[in-house]
Amino acid sequence: MNEILILGAGKSTPVLIHYLAEKVKAEGWNLTVADLELTSAQRWCKDHKHVKAIGLDLGDNEKRRKWIKKANVVVSMLPPSMHGLVSQDCLDLDTHFFSASYTDKSIKEKEDEIQEKGLFFLNECGLDPGLDHMSAMKIIHREQSSGHHISLFKSFCGGLLAPGHRGGNPWNYKFTWNPRNVVLAGRGVSTFIRNGYLKFIPYHMLFKRKESVEFPGLGTYEAYPNRDSLSYRSVYGLDNIPTILRGTLRNRGFCKAWDVLVMLGLTDDSIELDLPKGFSPLMLTNSFLPYDPSRSPQEKIKQLIPDIDEETFAKLDWLGLFKSGKLDKRKGSPAEILLSLLEKKWHMEPEDRDMVLMQHQFIVEQGDKTKKILSDLVVLGDDQIKTAMAKTVGYPLGAAVYLFMKGKFKSRGLLLPTLKEIYQPILMELANYGIEFKEREEPA
């Protein structure tokens, strides 16, 4: 077992590649990095002469299968839509499979076959999903094995700007991860449970239903509920827990302003607009407001959302929504047109640094005593390449591959890092790279 193949060499891979490059050098293994463009594959390999970079078109079945067959372990950093194809190849060709994405549905049906062949397929081993599973399960297993009862579990995660890197941006926000996912986040109905009451929040209400999350030394953030908190009850062995909620962290004031974009309809992705030439951002904003030539779009927004504050207006204004001038993008869904506006304003500058925050909250009952456990992760980006995002995705995935090849995991099959055997050594390894949860207790 000495051949690792990484598929995909995008922005989130440099930390993974550097980490595994060091490990294979020390262990005498081989690492190949493949991307559609050879130059992309080479980009993160140039400091590692022992790593092979190749150009690989995944549509070329023969070549793809040749490389997957040659490898003992495939690490897929491809878009989730490609994971069905690649994991099927791995199953056919007896290659172990690792990814940071949610388990592909088509491969879920082949769970038994993976187990029978003695293969190790590990998904959801990045940040979220990934680190969230590991750090939560560590506490859940520990408390449950002490006979304690967990009555509340909340978990929050967010990709934000590092403190001190917010200059001149009233949103305190920039795209530190997939911009499209940020713009489309939350559509559908978010589901969770609180004190035994099922709660469903439709998208147009989501950003009004935020809660505060405190990080000692950093301050107060806000979180809106993720789409699906309920399914984590069975994933985490908390089937009858009366309160479970997962949420996304944002800086204070973000949700209130984003809610205006949602209310207007600017985040809709269901209709294809084809706006006339010369259409301006101001005209776009106005097109989502009632007709009233006696009022400005700003006045109409005030009428629509009477409790809107100056801070929120400043955010909308800064995005350019009240500007004349020409829209660059006039064809596409409202969300796509909004995205093109946001990408100009929210792109990371060379001097910007990102930050990943995660917090778990538990209420635990020990006999007649009740305590609150809080577990925080704060990871800062080092530079534009070793971002907090790239670190928190790359190190967990890299550590999983390394520890697997070192023979640390006995389990086989289609797995998640919710197993103690898997998360325990990974969390220990991650501490060497500055990824470490800080736990504290409070009276409940």
Next chain:
Amino acid sequence: MNEILILGAGKSTPVLIHYLAEKVKAEGWNLTVADLELTSAQRWCKDHKHVKAIGLDLGDNEKRRKWIKKANVVVSMLPPSMHGLVSQDCLDLDTHFFSASYTDKSIKEKEDEIQEKGLFFLNECGLDPGLDHMSAMKIIHREQSSGHHISLFKSFCGGLLAPGHRGGNPWNYKFTWNPRNVVLAGRGVSTFIRNGYLKFIPYHMLFKRKESVEFPGLGTYEAYPNRDSLSYRSVYGLDNIPTILRGTLRNRGFCKAWDVLVMLGLTDDSIELDLPKGFSPLMLTNSFLPYDPSRSPQEKIKQLIPDIDEETFAKLDWLGLFKSGKLDKRKGSPAEILLSLLEKKWHMEPEDRDMVLMQHQFIVEQGDKTKKILSDLVVLGDDQIKTAMAKTVGYPLGAAVYLFMKGKFKSRGLLLPTLKEIYQPILMELANYGIEFKEREEPA
């Protein structure tokens, strides 16, 4: 040319069948009515010994094509999803095709072939689409050929309860047409143009953006915008019109109360709920509201929508949304669960009568004079079978078939009843059956 085949014998067909049964008797033609269930096909044919009723499984290609080949004209009253299949058969087998549905996309691509074969394919020839096209085009063609300029066109249509048939129902509404379509109406983004300003309304804002529509002698109704008004610019030859809007009519107060259901999330159709046993309508309502054990769902709704009035509350209350007891349907989307509640409350009783309303509004410029033209249609249901809906769908479609077989239409190809040659004789024929628009003028 003497063979007519009607496919589908659902609730909307009796008027069509009775109308064509009389015509074929007088003309010495043959009429066959086919339905999956022979008894359904026989249901509306029992008073017409000369009409043949047959059981026909459309999945049986051979039998289906045998009957379509035998006919000169097929009238499809099938669900829209079947029209691709049936119209393709008609094209292959040289049979003319009539429907009250929107033109099927797959057959649109074969427009040239239909024309070349000299076939007559007429879609959108019921109520809406159908009567709306005909009655609007009559005025548009007339005004345009007089050299007048149309600067505004609004068109409203609704299926409602007849006046005097609203007893004990604070919504003044029952399902007089496809209930599922009523519950799902408006999702996406509605588009129209007003005084040259493009307007887009997302679903969660739609029922707040209603306008008043007056029917002389009947009173004031309200209308919310339909999804797509913009495409009617080219369909009606009004390409540069500064104001065009199509809307759906409801009784006053309906939109305000329906908007509460939308705001809560109860009309969502994107998520599959699986509610616990014993879940009540009250618990369902509460699940879409924030957690707050100190407040009732009613109090929470008041907090969410401060300007809600007692009338609106009475509507929600009458629907049973604050009732304990068990939900009959616990699995399905919120919209499907809501639908199961609504169907119990909004089903037509034997003594209920329906009504179809339509109104076109035009502003027309003649030199320096400006006038407003209003054109109203009011059709009342006679009984549970000859409903206003069945009449306003059945007569236009039946009249089109009859007039076509009498050789009144020279055009061939894939057509809409927007052609003068088609709508003029149909509207004249419809007047014999009490379907007649009343036109009036007002100063603009």
